[in-house]
Amino acid sequence: MGRLLWTPSSERVAASNMAAFMQIVNQRFNGSMTRYSELYKWSVDNLPAFWETFLTFADIRLHRPYEKVVDDLNKMPGAQWFPGSTLNFAENLLAHRDDHPAIVARCESRPPVRLSYRELHDRVRDLALALQDQGIGPGDRVVGFMPNIPETVIAMLAATALGATWSSCSPDFGIQSVLDRFGQIAPRVLFTADGYTFKGKRFDAxxxxxxxxxxxxxxxxxxxxxxxxxxxxxxxxxNGVLLANFAPARPEATLPFVQVPFNHPLYIMYSSGTTGLPKCMVQSVGGVLINQLKEMLLHTDMGRKDTIFYYTSCGWMMWNWLVSALATGATIVLYDGNPFHPDHEALWRMAEEEGITVFGTSAGYIAALQNLNAEIGAAYPLNALRTILSTGSPLTEENFAYVYSHIKQDVQLSSISGGSDLNGCFALGNPMTPVYAGELQGRGLGMKVLAFDEAGEPVINRKGELVCTAPFPSMPIYFWDDPEGAKYHAAYFDKYPGIWRHGDFISINERGGVVIYGRSDATLNPGGVRIGTAEIYRQVEAIEAVEDSVVIGQQWQDDVRVILFVKLNPGYALTEDLKQRIKTAIRDNASPRHVPAKIVAVPGIPYTLNMKKVEIAVRKTIHGQPIANRDALMNPEVLDFYGSLPELHT
Structure with missing residues (x-):
């Protein structure tokens, strides 16, 4: 059980949106709930009532009312949410049109850019009218090959205002990676910047x-x-045109908001593409909006008073997630560039200067600060900051402890986990419960998430597959070019028909906390015992000599042996003494079964373009199996080293 690190004050709990929502549920359904665990159970036991009540609570604008909340909860996939209703995504994000700041944009290469809600609305209006003149409307795809700047948000809002479908890649994607994605969906308009900057260097696009x-x-x-x-x-x-020439100002015109069905395509998101062409996951206007607003308003406790930042690119779902905070009336902060440029305090200086209340980042970033022993809290009081969000990979107990000892003591650290597949979270934080080291605070409202053992039975306090046993609105409505649904079914429903299998290896404890052990398809099985890779990373990356690591299972003599690859910090060598220290830390803090058979030093650890560690690609490489799409990796060249290691043949 993780150590208790933080407990919200009674005043904070009482003032939260979650408490207000719970009170409405109690009044409407004659309940007496006081705890989050009770509200969660009610939400998954009464899915139509939960989503309908939240739709009203969030003040989501519908132009035509719904006939029912959901047509059939037994259809998974295929359940239709709020059939009959119509709405517009951009209209809901632009509900505020005043002088309150909507976007603050910071980057390495130019001064901060600030847009009010009124200015944002006018910029979207001008661009939407230009796209309308181009003939763009429902059924069309508009794409961005863009840095994380205001123009990207404006382009997305302009496209979705017309009922078009938006998709994006960040400008560090290679040519083939972009074509693998956009080439499948046949866009009519492409937005791009002329380039971007990273670590102080200019890159032409x-x-x-x-x-x-x-x-x-x-x-x-x-x-x-x-x-x-x-x-x-x-x-x-x-067919190139500069933005100013394409979309001149039209102050007398009206921004058109085309009303579309709740289940109309909004975004096309992509799988990592490491096993072939990326899968194109089509997500709905209403499904994304209602789920992300649930996560913003209730789980993150957002409102107009807030300034939210997430370090992300336009090729990662956290960009889509961040932009939805506009619907709460908050200020969103965009950052384009390297988080360690010109130094490791860059983002925290920005947080102090902008009064950021919700700071979003990745476990890798927090681990990097920990390796530097960075004293952030000593340099910046961060008085406005109340919540830190982390995702991308599991956050270790040591990472949690570092945040509270070196960044801020009175802060809610919410480790969150979900995926591009649902453009949201299965498990995340909430403002009503304590934070325990190494744990996600709980499962998301309306998400019927369980851990299944090998027999497909739900378990508590034991590791198992993350599954969701009931439909939720932000499920993909379909995969692109998948008329029979075969790709969609194979992605989630092959193992447990009618139940979403996400591919994460987790445990859920008796109080509802969730621990993630890594991807279940990367789970190690030495001697038939299932081991999550995160359990090993937690021990290894706490050692000062190790900068990064990746662990895989190698087929060896009719069994599986654990191989650990380590990238060392400058000035260190993989001596026998260091190997023994690593093994001892793993044995003492995990178990003897976790101890690797071999530890090998490598020059780099492969990551996807979305900054996820690629264990499967390493496993395939050492077994001589082809990697279907190396262009999906940020640094595919490092795999060549893994394929020629003599240590793996003895």
Whole structure:
């Protein structure tokens, strides 16, 4: 059981949106709930009542009412939510049109940009009218190959205002990775910046855009946003036009909000693509909106008073998640660049200057600060900060302890976990319960999440597969180019028909806390015992010599042996003494079964473009199996080293 690190004050609990929502539920359904665990149980036992009550609580704007909440809770996939209703995504995000700050954008290469809700609305109006002149409407795809800047948010809102479907990649994606994604969905308009900056260096994007646009015959217009140059040369960009020329100001015009069905396509998100072409997951307007607002309003306790930041790129679902905070009337902070440029305090300086109340990041970033022993709290009081969010990989108990001892003591640290598949979370924080080291505070409201053992039975305080046994609104409505639903079914429903198997290895304790042990498809099985990779990473990466690591199971003599690869910090060598220290830490703090058979030093650890550690690619490489799509990796060249290691043959 994790150590208790933080407990919300009674005043904070009472003032939370979660408490207000619970009171409404009690009044409406004659209940007497006082604890989150009770509200969670009610939400999953009464799914239609929960989602209907939240729809009203969130003041989601529908232009046509729904006929029922859900047509059939036994259809998974395929349940239709709020059939008959119509709405517009952009209209809900632009409900406020005043001088309150909507977007603050910071980057390495230019001064901060600030837009009020009124200015944001007007910029979206001008761009939506230009897209409308281009003939864009429901059924069309509009895409962005963009940095994390206001123009990206504006382009998404303009496209969705017209009922079009949005998809994006960040500009550090390679040409083939972009074509693997956009090439499948045939976009009509492509937004791009002329380049971006990272670690103080300028990177031109136009050369790649010329190739990308030339290979996408469906693209009728390439709209170029000046970012690193005031007047970029767009000669040679097929159908290229500068943003200012494409979308002149039209102050007398009205922003059109095309009303579409609740289950109309909003976003196309992508799987990592490490096992073939990325799967294109199509998600709905209403499903994304209602689920993300649940996570914003209730689980993150957001409101107009807040300023929320998440370190993300436009190629990761956390960008889509962050932008939905506009629907709460809060201020969102965008950052484009390296989080350690010009130094490791860059994001915290920004947090102090902007009065950030909710700071979102990744476990890898927190671990990197911990390795530096960075004294953030000593440098910045962070008086406004009340919540830190972390996702991307499991946050270890030591990471939790570092945050409370070196960043801020009175802060809610919410480790959150879900995926691009649902554009949201299965487990996350909430403002009513304590924080325990190494644990996600609980399962999300309306998400019927369980841990299944090998026999497909739910277990408590034991490791198992993360499953969701009832439909939820933000499930993909379908996969692109999957008319019979075969890809969709294979992705989640092959093992347990009618039950979503997410692919995470977790445990749920008696108080509802969730611990994630890693991907279940990367689970190690030495001697037939299932071991989560996160259990090993937690011990290894607490050792000062180790910068990063990856662990896999190697088929060996009719069994599986655990192989640990470590990337060492400068100045360290993998001596026998260091190997023994690593093994001892794993044996003493995990178990003898977790101890690797071999420890090997490597120059790098492979990651996807979304910064997820790629255990499966390493496992395939050492077994001589092909990697279907190396372009889905941020650093595919490091895999070559793994394929030629003599240590793995003895």
């Amino acid at each position: 136009l050369a790649r855009i010329r190739t990308i646009a030339g290979a996408l015959p469906s693209v009728e217009k390439v709209v170029v946003v000046p970012f690193i140059d005031a007047a970029p040369d767009i000669a040679g960009v097929p």
